[in-house]
Amino acid sequence: MKILVCLKQTPDSTVRVKVAADGRSVDPSGVTWAISPYDEYAVEMALERKDADPTTTVAVVTVGPARSKDALRQALAMGCDEATLVDGAAAETLEGLAVARALAKVVDEAKPDLVLCGRQASDDDQGLVGPALAELLGWPHVATVTKFAPAEAGPPGGTNGIDVWKEVEGGHEVWRASGAAVLTVQKSEKEPRYPSLPGIMKAKKKEIPEKDAGALGIEANAATLETVKMEPPPARGGGRILKDGDMKQTAAELVRLLREEAKVL
């Protein structure tokens, strides 16, 4: 089975995000970049399949600026087989639908059996690229996936299709895809693996081919969505702290405050 994982490099989720002076973008100074968390789960999910069936190959692709190569390198070090960067001036500011168009071109060339994406990128939080890519390819997609496996009735290798576990309210639905599909990943079964030292050495030497978004026919100027303002969320705090008291009295006092002051009980 040939799997393609689409990923995005975003600010590491443990860092604070500062709004830039222009008031409509994020200040990149001091930002540590990483694979977007859901995309990292997607990489792990693909590699778990490769662990189970070594004939599986896992390729990764991203659309973004040159720094995104580090994220691809990280994925290679985790165990992915090959990586492609779609960059160029046009790739810097593409919105979701245009990113999906660029990815669709890569899929047309690479011809994977299965495409995995994170359910949303941790920067814009849109959750558009996965479903939009499936739409452009004319493939079905399954969202909020936590697991997939060769269809139970089928032979190993998944040629009879795959069963896909979709997280929904109250449990999981299992869906069968008999042909190519896009899965948007909620979480992998295991935490994403750390790259091994040999993995890191191997990844360093690997060639990462670059494709120019403009050359793929992708244009940035057709934007239908424009960010006009960014601001930090309103500051909270200055809350009332109850301590040192008898817990029974504290509980009664809190119930009173929630009823009379906050009016939420």
Add this chain to the structure above:
Amino acid sequence: MKVWAIVERSQAGIRRVSLEVAAKAKDLGDATVLEVTGVERYSSLAAVSALANEAAAGAPDLILIGATPTGRDLGARLAARLGWAYASEATGVSVEGSNAIVGRTMYAGKVRATVRAALPAVVSVRPGAFAIPGGAAEPQVKAVAADGRAERLAFQRFEPTAAASGRVPLAEARVVVSGGRGLRGPENWKMVEELAGLLGAALGASRAVTDAGWRPNEEQVGQTGRTVTPDLYIALGISGAIQHLAGMTSSKVIVAVNKDPEADIFKVADYGVVGDLFEFVPAFTEEVRKVKEKG
């Protein structure tokens, strides 16, 4: 200005977020409320195909849908099918000329943004973002039959999470009670459940707790889990990692209980209790029971 609201139904009737979206559509213009019918389990292709045909005929300017897991999935693919602008998890929507002005969070809640979406557009709306006017009649709903011929996936079965049935869905809950590592083990969730039951609340959890397997993943609140915006969020034994805070900091009122007075959760709490939650929670539950019984 033609505005469509797509609604979802649960066993109890039209979902609350759908009523919010329908009310907002009416505010914004000439509203039509639609529901995809004829499928037991939602899957995108049959619904998108039916709605895209409907949109081609009806030519709405704006389609609103509740940002439930289904709504976000459907909204994104429908926008791609139509080639329209798309914005997800809106907390505010207005129209200015030929654009929708959408308020939404980015970076998992660390940034609030205003975006301009060129109409026509599809916008998914975060539960709790808009009020349902008091005394409003249930909207008239136009049924749109799902296009079964477009389906390409085959439903196999449903695997329920143990003991999850009948719970309030996390994303839409007006009260959330969340537990963290301070609860020391899954066996201590009984008291969390009891309190949540009294409050009609959904259960949430910190990532440490879902990663440890104490609670199911779907209860995780924060960056790689759910973003919640209830009227009341109660954090029990949660220290407040930045990823957790991002997912709950837009709640209206936050209560935190933790024995460490330096815990980061207190920086966002409206009411903080420094103390032993094993003493506090049972006492608090009793006090809540008293006022609930009085009515």
